[in-house]
Each structure stands twice: as C-alpha cells, then as structure tokens.
Amino acid sequence: MRARRRTSAALTALSLATVLLTACGTGGLGAGGTSAGEHSITVLMVNNPQMLELQELTAEHFTEKTGIEVNFVVKVEQDMRDTASTEFANQSGIYDVATLSNFEIPYYAEAGWISDMESIADDPEFDQDDILPPMTEALSANGKVYGQPFYGESSFLMYRKDLFEKHGIEMPANPTWEQVAGFAAKIDKAEKDMRGICLRGLAGWGDNLASITSVVNTMGGTWFDEDWNAQVDKGGFKKAANFYVDLVRKHGEAGAATFSFPQCLNAMQQGKVAMWYDATSGAGPMEAEESPVKGKVGYVAAPHEQTENAGWLYTWAWAIQKSSQHQEDAKKFVTWASSKEYEELVMADTEHDTGGPTNVPAGKRASTYENPDYLEVAGSFATPTMNAIKNAQADNPGLQKRPYNGIQFVGVPSFTDFGTECAKQLSSAISGSKTTDAALERCQSFAQEYGDVQKEKQ
Amino acid sequence: MASVTADLPAAAKPAASRPPEAYKKWGRESWKRRAPLLPALVFLIVVTQLPFVATLVMSFMSWSAQPDAPEKSFAGLDNFKTVFTTAAYRGAVLTTIEMTVVVVGVSALLALGIAMLLNHAFIGRGVVRTMMIAPFLIVPIAAAVFWGNGILMTGFGLVDGVLGQLGVPGAQDIAFLTDHPKLAIEIELIWQWTPFMMLILLAGLQSQDPEVLEAASIDGCNGWQTFVHMTLPHVRRYLELSVVLGTIFIVQNFDSVLGMTGGLNSTNIPYAVYETFYSAKDYGVASALGVVVVVGSLIIATFALRVVSSLLEEEN
Numbered sequence: 001m002r003a004r005r006r007t008s009a010a011l012t013a014l015s016l017a018t019v020l021l022t023a024c025g026t027g028g029l030g031a032g033g034t035s036a037g038e039h040s041i042t043v044l045m046v047n048n049p050q051m052l053e054l055q056e057l058t059a060e061h062f063t064e065k066t067g068i069e070v071n072f073v074v075k076v077e078q079d080m081r082d083t084a085s086t087e088f089a090n091q092s093g094i095y096d097v098a099t100l101s102n103f104e105i106p107y108y109a110e111a112g113w114i115s116d117m118e119s120i121a122d123d124p125e126f127d128q129d130d131i132l133p134p135m136t137e138a139l140s141a142n143g144k145v146y147g148q149p150f151y152g153e154s155s156f157l158m159y160r161k162d163l164f165e166k167h168g169i170e171m172p173a174n175p176t177w178e179q180v181a182g183f184a185a186k187i188d189k190a191e192k193d194m195r196g197i198c199l200r201g202l203a204g205w206g207d208n209l210a211s212i213t214s215v216v217n218t219m220g221g222t223w224f225d226e227d228w229n230a231q232v233d234k235g236g237f238k239k240a241a242n243f244y245v246d247l248v249r250k251h252g253e254a255g256a257a258t259f260s261f262p263q264c265l266n267a268m269q270q271g272k273v274a275m276w277y278d279a280t281s282g283a284g285p286m287e288a289e290e291s292p293v294k295g296k297v298g299y300v301a302a303p304h305e306q307t308e309n310a311g312w313l314y315t316w317a318w319a320i321q322k323s324s325q326h327q328e329d330a331k332k333f334v335t336w337a338s339s340k341e342y343e344e345l346v347m348a349d350t351e352h353d354t355g356g357p358t359n360v361p362a363g364k365r366a367s368t369y370e371n372p373d374y375l376e377v378a379g380s381f382a383t384p385t386m387n388a389i390k391n392a393q394a395d396n397p398g399l400q401k402r403p404y405n406g407i408q409f410v411g412v413p414s415f416t417d418f419g420t421e422c423a424k425q426l427s428s429a430i431s432g433s434k435t436t437d438a439a440l441e442r443c444q445s446f447a448q449e450y451g452d453v454q455k456e457k458q
Numbered sequence: 459m460a461s462v463t464a465d466l467p468a469a470a471k472p473a474a475s476r477p478p479e480a481y482k483k484w485g486r487e488s489w490k491r492r493a494p495l496l497p498a499l500v501f502l503i504v505v506t507q508l509p510f511v512a513t514l515v516m517s518f519m520s521w522s523a524q525p526d527a528p529e530k531s532f533a534g535l536d537n538f539k540t541v542f543t544t545a546a547y548r549g550a551v552l553t554t555i556e557m558t559v560v561v562v563g564v565s566a567l568l569a570l571g572i573a574m575l576l577n578h579a580f581i582g583r584g585v586v587r588t589m590m591i592a593p594f595l596i597v598p599i600a601a602a603v604f605w606g607n608g609i610l611m612t613g614f615g616l617v618d619g620v621l622g623q624l625g626v627p628g629a630q631d632i633a634f635l636t637d638h639p640k641l642a643i644e645i646e647l648i649w650q651w652t653p654f655m656m657l658i659l660l661a662g663l664q665s666q667d668p669e670v671l672e673a674a675s676i677d678g679c680n681g682w683q684t685f686v687h688m689t690l691p692h693v694r695r696y697l698e699l700s701v702v703l704g705t706i707f708i709v710q711n712f713d714s715v716l717g718m719t720g721g722l723n724s725t726n727i728p729y730a731v732y733e734t735f736y737s738a739k740d741y742g743v744a745s746a747l748g749v750v751v752v753v754g755s756l757i758i759a760t761f762a763l764r765v766v767s768s769l770l771e772e773e774n
Contacts, residue, residue, distance in 0.1 A: 082736045089523045089739075111525040193613075193630045201636075203722055255612025255633030257722055272613060272630070413524045417738035421546065427722050431636040442545075453528070 040069035041326045041333055044087070044098040046080045046316065049285075050151055050361045051099065053354035054337060057345055062336050068329045078204060085416070088113040088321060096324040097333060099316045100147060102138035102394075103206075103409050108319065109141035115320040115327060116144040120335050130340070130365045134392055139317050147317035148338040151281065152363035154302070154311035154388030155214055155408075158268065158282060159275045161298040163187065163194075177215065177243065177303045180275065184251035187274045196251030198264035198273040199244065203427035205419030207260045210312060210408040211277065212426060214302065216240040217398040218310035223410045223447060226401050228454040230447035232422070233440040236306075236399070245429050245436045257431035269293055277303065279314065280388055283381035284358040299384040301391075306399060312408035313392035315364065340367055347373060363389055403454070412454075418446040510752070516745035523739035537746035547747065550730040554709060557640065557726060561647040562704045566697060568648070569655035574689075576656070577663040587660075594653040602717025605646040610634045610718070639724040643714045651708065655700040662696030663689070695769050702762040709755055727751050 045051045051074065058070050073095065075083060084098045088108060100108065108114045121128040128136065131149060139147035157175065164171055167190050169183055184196030200211045216222070221236025231237055248256045253267055261278055265285055268276045269292055276282065286297045304310040318334040320327065336342060343365070349355025357377035362368050362385065369375070369386045397407040405411035410419065425439035520533035541547045576587055593601070609616045612633040621629035635642050666689065674684045712728040715721055721729050727747060735744035 078737070085739065086523070086736070089525070107525060203720060253613070254631035255636045257633075257636035258612065258719070267613070413526045417524065417740070420733070420737055424721065424725075431633075431639075431722065433723050453526075 039067050039326075039329055040071065041096040041324075041329050042071045042073065042094065043333070044073045044075070044080060044084055044095040046077050046099050047074045048077075048316070049354045049359060050281075050316075053346055053349070053352060053359060054150075054342075054361075056352045056354065057342075057349065061342075061345060062333065066329075066332055066336075068332060070333060077206065081206075081416070091321065091323040093321060093323040093325060095321060096326050096330040097318055097320055099150065100319040101317065102135075102147075102313065102315050103406065103411060103415075105139050105147040105317060105319055106141045106405065106411060107413055109144075109146040113322055114146055115322050115324070115330075116146050117148055117320070117331070117334065118144055120148060120331055121145045123335065126335050126339060127367075130367050132364060132366060132386075132389055134313055134389060134394060135315055135317075135364050138313060138315065138394055147315075147319045148334050149315040149317045149364040150338055151361035152313075152315040152389055153279045153281045154313055154363075154385070154392050155211075155278060156280055156302050156311060156384055156388050157275060157277050157300050158286065159183075159298050159300070160271075160293065160296055162296045163191065163274050164298070171298060171300055174301050175303045177218070177305050180277075180303045181243070181247050181251075184247060184275060188251040190274075191271070193272060195253050195273050197247065197275040197277065198253050198259065198267050199248045199256065199277055200260055200264065201248060201252075201256035201427055201430040202258055202260040202263075203420070203423040204260070205409060205415055205423050207423065208426055208430065209419055209423040210314075212241060212244050213408045214310055214312045215244050217407060218304045218307045219243070220306045220399045222398050222400055222402055224403060224451055226403055228403055228451035228458075230444050230451050232447050233437070233444040238437070238440055241426065241429075241440055242436045245426070248430055249432065257427045268297075280311075280363060280381070280385040283385065284360075284362075284378070287378065287380060288358045289356070295380075297380070299381045301384065301388060307393070307397070309388075309391040309393055311388040311392050313389065313394050314408070338364070340365060343368060347371075412450070414450050418450050421446045513745045513748050513752075516741055517749045519742050519745075521741040523741065527739075533742060537742045538750070540743050541746050541750055546725070547730060550725050550727050551750075553640065553724060554726040554728075557644055557647070557711070558705055558708045560644050561651060561708050562701055564644075565648050565652045565655050565704060566701050568652045569659050569700065570693070570697065572652070573656045573659035573663055574685075576660055590656060591653045593650050594657075596650070598650065598711075598713035599717050601650055602646060602714040605642070605649075605714070606635060606718035610642055612636070635719060636722065639719040639722050643718055643724055646714050646718060647708060647711060650714075651704055654707075655704055658700040658703070659693060659696050662693045666692050695765065695772070698765045699762070699769065702758060702765055705758050706755060706762065709751070709758070 045054075055072050055074070058072075063069055074080075080099070081104075084095070084100060085104070087095055088098070089111075091113065100114075105114070109116070120126050128145070132152065135149045135152050136145060139145060139149065157180065159171055161171075164183075164187070167187055169186060171183070172179065175183075180197070186196075187194075188196035200208045202208055213223070216237050219236045219240040221234075221238070221240050222231050223237070225231055253259055253264070253273055259267070261282065264273070264276050264278055265282055267273045268282075268286065271293065283297075283299060285291060287294055301309070302311040318337060320330045320334065324330055343360050343362070346355055346360050347357050357374055360368065360374060360378075362374070362378070362382075366386075369382055375382055392407060394405065394407055409415055422439075422443035425434075425442045426436070428434045429436045429439040517537055518533060518535075519530060520528065520536065521530045522528070572590060576583065576590070607615070612618060612635065613630045617634065618629050618632050621632065670688055670692075671684060674688050679687070710728055711726065712732065715724055715726055715729040716732070718724075721733065725733070728751070731744050731747045731751070734740050734747060738744075
C-alpha cells in the first residue's frame with residue numbers, strides 16, 4: 001500500500017514537474033492580433049522614438065485617408081529581431097510589415113521570405129531616385145528592391161565643442177583613432193565626474209560588436225578572409241579589439257559593459273562624457289529643444305586609421321512578409337511611412353514629444369538635406385550625417401576582399417549566433433573579467449566553426 | 459492522501475481469501491466509476507505531457523532555423539554532447555548551481571530570523587508582515603529592471619547617487635552590475651525570495667504548541683536552548699519545504715538575468731535556453747538544454763514531494 005502510494009506520488013511529481021518546467025513561458029508573442037477588419041495590417045516594429053512618432057501620426061494621417069487600420073506591435077530591438085526572424089522563417093503571416101535592417105533584408109529576400117517592392121520603386125510619387133544610393137543598394141537583392149528605408153544612419157564622432165575649446169584641444173574634421181585616444185586621455189576627468197569617451201560595451205552583435213567591427217575595418221582587420229578563414233585573433237582585428245577595450249577601460253564610461261546607444265546618449269546629455277562614437281541618429285536628441293547640451297556638440301567623421309572612411313551603414317527599413325494576406329494595404333503603408341510627406345508631417349508636429357525637426361526620420365532621402373526648414377534646425381549635424389552615409393563603403397569597407405557583405409556586421413544569417421557569442425566575450429573583456437586576447441581566442445573558434453561550414457559548401 | 463483509503467468500499471481492501479469473480483466484478487465496478495473521468499485524464503496528459511515529448515524528440519535532432527544552416531536530421535546524442543562539452547553551457551550549469559545555492563541558503567537563514575521576529579506579538583505586526591511580503595508580490599521582470607536600472611546602474615542608480623551625495627570619492631564609477639553581475643542578481647533574488655520562505659516558516663512557527671515553550675521555560679531552558687531543542691526540530695520540515703520549493707523556482711529564474719545583466723558573465727541555464735532557441739535558433743541544442751533542466755529539477759522535485767508527504771503524514 002505504502003509503496004504504491006509512493007509510486008503514484010512520484011508519478012504525480014513527474015507530471016507536476018513537467019507541467020512546471022515545460023511551461024517556461026518567455027512571454028507570449030504579444031501580437032495584437034489582426035483585427036477582423038477587411039483593411040487592416042499588423043506592423044511589428046522596434047521601440048525607437050521615430051517609430052513611436054509614427055504610431056502617433058498613423059491614425060489621423062494614414063487611416064483616415066485610406067481606411068486601412070494599422071495595429072502596431074512594438075518591442076525592444078533584440079526581442080523584435082528574434083520575433084521577426086522566427087515569424088518570417090515560419091511564414092506565419094501574423095505580421096504584414098516589420099522593421100528590418102540592411103542586415104536581414106538581403107538574405108530574407110534570398111530565402112524568399114519577403115515581397116519585392118518594385119511597384120513602390122516605380123511609383124513616381126514615391127520617387128525612388130531620391131533615396132540615397134547606398135540605402136537602395138543595401139536593401140536590394142538580385143537587382144530588385146526588397147525594403148524601403150524609414151531612416152538611415154552611419155556612425156560619426158560627437159564631441160563637446162565648448163569643453164574642447166576650454167581645455168585647448170583642436171578636433172580635426174577627419175580624426176584618426178590614435179588622435180581620439182589622445183584627446184580622451186587629455187579630457188578624461190578634466191571636469192567633475194566626466195570621462196573621456198562613451199563607447200558601446202553591451203553584448204550584442206548590433207551593440208558592442210557593431211562599434212568594434214567598424215574600428216576593425218579601418219585598422220586593417222576582417223572577420224574572414226576570402227576563403228572563409230576566420231581572422232579574429234590575428235593582425236588588424238586583434239589590434240583594433242585591444243585598442244577599443246583599452247580605450248574604454250582607461251578613459252571610457254564606468255560600467256561600460258552595460259552601455260548601449262540609449263545609455264551613452266544619456267551620459268552625453270548629462271555631461272558625463274566628452275566624446276561619443278556612435279550612430280548619426282544620436283545627433284537629433286543632442287540638438288532637441290530640451291537637451292542640456294543643445295548647441296554645445298560638434299560632429300566630425302568617424303575616426304579612421306588605414307581606410308579613408310570608417311563609418312558604418314545602417315537603416316531601419318520596412319519589409320513586407322511574403323505570406324501576408326494584405327500585400328496592397330501593406331505597400332500603401334510603406335509608401336506613406338517612407339515618403340517625403342511623412343517627413344514634413346514630423347517636422348510640423350509640435351504636439352508630441354517625439355515630433356519636431358530634430359526627430360525627422362532622416363538619412364534616407366537627398367531631398368531632406370535640401371529642405372531649408374530642416375537645415376535651419378539640424379544644420380550642425382545634417383551635412384556630417386549625409387556625408388557619412390554617402391561615404392559608407394558597404395561593398396568594400398576594409399583593406400581586403402571578403403566573402404560577405406556588411407560594414408559593422410557579417411552579412412550572413414548565422415552572425416546573430418556567433419556574433420552574439422563573440423559580443424559576450426568582448427563584453428567580458430570590457431568589464432575586466434578576462435583579457436581581450438582570451439576573448440578573441442574564443443571568438444576565433446566560434447567564427448571558424450561557421451567558416452568551416454561555408455568552406456564545405458564551396 | 460492517507461484518508462482516501464478509508465472511504466473505499468470494503469471490496470477494495472485486499473483480502474487473500476476473495477474469490478476471482480469478486481475481483482472481476484470489482485474491476486467492472488471501478489471502471490464504471492472511472493470512465494467519466496477518462497476524458498479529463500486524457501486531456502490532462504495531452505496538454506501537459508505532449509509538449510515535453512515534443513521537446514524530447516527535438517533534443518535528438520539537429521535542427522536549426524537559420525537559413526544557412528544544414529538540413530534537419532537525426533543527431534543522436536550530439537546535442538547533449540554539445541551541452542556538456544561547450545564551455546558556455548558548462549558555465550551556465552555552474553552559474554545556475556551557484557546562484558541557487560547562494561540565494562536559497564541566504565534567503566532561508568534570513569527568512570528564519572525574520573519569521574522568528576514576526577512570531578512575537580507586537581504593535582503593528584500586521585503592517586510589518588505586509589511590508590515584508592511586498593517584494594514577493596512584485597512582478598519578477600519589473601523588480602529586475604528596477605534593480606538593474608534604478609538601484610545598481612552605474613552613475614545613474616540609487617546606490618551611486620546616494621554615495622555621491624555623501625561625498626564618497628569615485629561613487630559615480632561604482633559599476634556593480636558589470637564588475638559583480640552574479641552577486642547583483644543574487645542580491646535581487648534574495649530580496650525577492652526571502653519573503654516567500656518567511657511565509658512558510660512563519661506558518662510553521664505559528665503551529666507550534668505554546669505549551670511546549672512554556673514547559674521549556676519552566677524547566678529552565680534559556681532562549682537559545684529552547685530554539686535549538688524545541689523550535690528548530692519543529693520548524694525543520696518547514697525549512698526543508700521552503701528550501702526545496704525555493705530551489706525549484708530559482709533554478710528556473712530567468713527574469714533577473716534578462717532584466718539586470720543581459721547574461722553578461724551571469725548566463726544561467728534558462729537564459730541559455732532562451733538565447734539558443736530564440737537568438738541562435740538552434741532548436742536541437744535548446745531542447746537538449748531544456749531536457750537537462752527538467753531532469754535536474756525532477757530530482758529536486760522528488761525531494762520536495764517527500765518533504766510534503768512527510769508533513770502531511772505528521773498532520774494525520
């Protein structure tokens with residue numbers, strides 16, 4: 001009797017435990033669910049201010065005119081990416097439109113997961129020729145356009161003009177990394193609680209690895225040589241990674257391993273750092289009405305070493321899922337969201353915090369930079385931004401030929417995997433819990449594992 | 459439950475001299491009674507066990523959703539080999555063990571102390587008890603984000619701010635989250651789980667017979683002796699229960715790793731599962747990891763059930 005009770009208890013335990021354990025919810029999909037309306041689309045997007053502004057303006061300016069209801073599902077970047085890749089790989093059709101980047105769109109197109117946007121490109125109203133050529137190129141595959149940029153960015157160096165003047169430092173228009181490291185040492189702790197430079201340290205292939213990889217290119221390094229041999233613990237890569245980690249540890253923000261774009265933006269605005277190397281989209285918030293450093297920041301090209309230009313190229317762009325049941329409605333939405341008119345709307349929007357000229361989703365159209373109203377407000381960073389984007393060398397960012405595309409990333413799907421693992425290693429190096437060389441050794445093995453798979457395919 | 463056996467018909471009691479027909483008759487009788495329950499049982503099995511079976515199957519497959527990954531195939535024990543030989547996963551297993559042991563140990567001690575204090579009557583006890591339980595009622599991810607961004611964030615958090623106000627040099631540069639990520643998470647978890655354990659222990663203390671304590675004091679025991687010889691043996695079972703339940707919950711802790719450090723030098727198994735499944739899209743290895751967690755937790759859960767049943771037996 002007792003024994004039998006124990007067995008049944010054990011069985012109950014087993015089933016109870018499996019219930020508890022297999023129900024490891026990572027939160028639901030969070031999809032708002034498509035409403036039953038004939039004309040409605042669901043848009044998955046990242047929670048950046050420009051997207052939140054779009055959410056504010058859609059009902060009044062898009063739905064009223066077209067009758068198309070738009071449901072937005074907004075997530076933080078990494079989460080949004082993971083959801084999108086799962087969703088598009090399975091072609092489940094929950095989301096009609098998603099914000100993807102020039103990292104995903106080319107291979108999503110190859111995989112047949114997204115619809116081409118030729119019909120939008122042919123629309124004279126939309127004016128595809130106005131889109132900056134590096135953007136169109138980065139969002140095309142097999143000669144067709146597969147994505148339309150919402151806003152684009154490169155990277156550059158932002159610095160406190162007023163403090164540089166005060167401490168007698170001259171910032172050249174095209175600084176080298178060596179010079180920047182010198183400035184950082186000089187200005188570090190020159191003001192109370194202020195460090196020399198803010199650099200991303202948060203682990204992520206799109207976070208610290210993006211910044212580091214853009215330094216790697218200009219210091220003569222690469223992820224892979226032409227035959228898919230990983231070059232991560234060698235030459236230029238090793239030099240660049242060590243340089244980056246040492247700089248951020250010596251003169252960078254404290255606790256750098258948790259710092260990404262928003263934290264650095266905050267640190268720069270609060271006067272906790274004197275320089276910041278990051279995306280050009282950081283400039284808008286610097287010059288916004290309520291910014292404490294408005295008018296005090298200067299903008300120069302991304303620091304370089306052995307290449308002319310070292311800026312990256314990135315865009316948040318719209319992509320339409322192939323299996324979407326609302327292709328036409330989705331295209332109408334994309335046409336509107338990436339249009340000149342939409343930029344005008346944001347510029348004139350004084351109602352929302354996310355509106356106004358400094359929040360225009362810029363960096364994608366040449367006409368934005370010819371608009372006098374925009375230049376009046378964004379004058380200090382408009383030209384450096386446009387130059388950075390135009391000069392970005394997406395097809396040849398380094399000193400050597402590579403078997404992949406991308407400046408600050410390796411344009412292959414598995415980069416989200418080995419890139420993330422490597423980003424964690426370098427984040428550990430930035431936090432000081434291991435040496436940079438030890439981190440690179442691990443990175444090399446992750447990268448080579450992928451390289452070997454590619455070699456076999458050739 | 460022991461009391462159930464008492465309600466069974468006499469036929470259910472095993473008797474060596476019972477003729478075989480009676481057995482058959484009893485079998486039919488009992489199936490009549492069980493039949494209406496079958497749909498519910500089948501439903502329960504389908505809903506609770508099938509997902510696990512699917513996970514088990516996937517754990518033996520080489521299956522990645524990356525478009526440039528090899529085709530799906532049978533992998534044998536490869537995924538499990540990966541789990542136990544890859545440094546990152548081994549690290550995740552060790553981190554999980556370390557976190558669990560530290561958090562459960564410290565929480566149990568703290569909880570016992572606080573429960574002992576709250577076991578005495580004093581003015582405002584109800585208010586204090588409610589305040590003590592509050593951390594447990596906060597949504598885990600919200601607590602993690604608050605600890606990460608509000609309290610421990612370098613340069614902006616409460617800790618650095620208060621120390622800065624007090625004029626501590628270098629207060630702006632205290633980078634607790636990145637220098638000691640595991641410790642930071644452990645502190646947050648202790649804060650969150652101590653109340654839970656305290657509740658269980660307090661229930662145990664409240665059920666102690668006051669006459670026992672009275673007798674002890676008449677016999678001339680001092681406070682410490684009473685605690686060691688009377689209270690502790692009585693609370694031991696409750697302590698075991700809270701330790702085992704706490705262990706099950708903390709092994710599965712995911713929110714604080716996600717919300718506080720994003721896995722920096724503090725990736726535990728659940729976070730590794732999430733990353734492997736969700737970011738790396740390696741369904742095979744993620745499933746294998748999941749299976750390892752289930753097996754580990756089952757072992758702990760078995761202990762839990764022993765403890766619970768011993769408590770029940772004592773009640774009876």
